[in-house]
Amino acid sequence: MHYRRAIVPGGTFFFTLVTDRRRPILASAEAVDVLRNAFRSVRQSRPFEIDAIVVMPDHLHCIWTLPPDDGDFSTRWRLIKSVFTKHCPDECRRTPDAARLKKGEQAVWQHRYWEHQIRDEADFARHVDYIHYNPVKHGLARSPAAWPYSSFGRYVKAGVYAPDWGCDLMCLEGVGRE
Incomplete structure (x- = not known):
């Protein structure tokens, strides 16, 4: 099956990447640091802006803006996934499927990812x-501010969000305030 991807130089895109079998390989600070380094490494040779990001234990969401003369996000993702896989902690590479191990597959990421071209400012704001x-939606934090692997703090500093934006009801009632 041939997948069509939007090739838009200078475009802004929302992405979702999921780990293989939704294993929580991004749950440790060490794994997130390896992912950060993979992003840094690829951005040195193939620049792009990370407009917003959240790293969850088994997936990540982000928005990128590509350079005006470049629409190739596929190569960037291939490189990021490859660098992460090469350097990730050993537990990332473990897979319950012995047949895949015999073939030499590392089974870290799902093969595909979701992308959506951001259409306008309202679309951008919804995706941010x-x-x-x-993290609140998935029950991992009571507020976006409580989740350490996100660009939320950058948006608070810029005045886009109040620090208590997105608090769940318990957070707003002062129960377990983080």
Whole structure:
């Protein structure tokens, strides 16, 4: 099957990447640091802006803006996934499927990813909100501010969000305030 991807130089895109079998390989600070380094490494040779990001235990969401003369996000993702896989902690590479191990597959990431071209400012804002609220939605934090692997703090500093934006009801009632 041939997948069509939007090739838009200078475009802004929302992405979702999922780990193989939704294993929580991004749950440790060490794994997130390896992922950060993979992003840094690829951005040195193939620049792009990370407008918003959240890293969850088994997936990540982000928005990128590509350079004006470049629409190739596929190569960037291939490189990021490859660098992460090469350097990730050993537990990332473990797979319950012995047949895949015999073939030499590392089974770290799902083969495909989701992308959506951001159409306008309202679309951008909706996707940024979705990204930052994701840890609350999944029950991993009571507020976006409580999740350490997100660009939420950058948005608070810029005045886009109040620090208590997205608090769940318990957080707003003062129960277990983080």
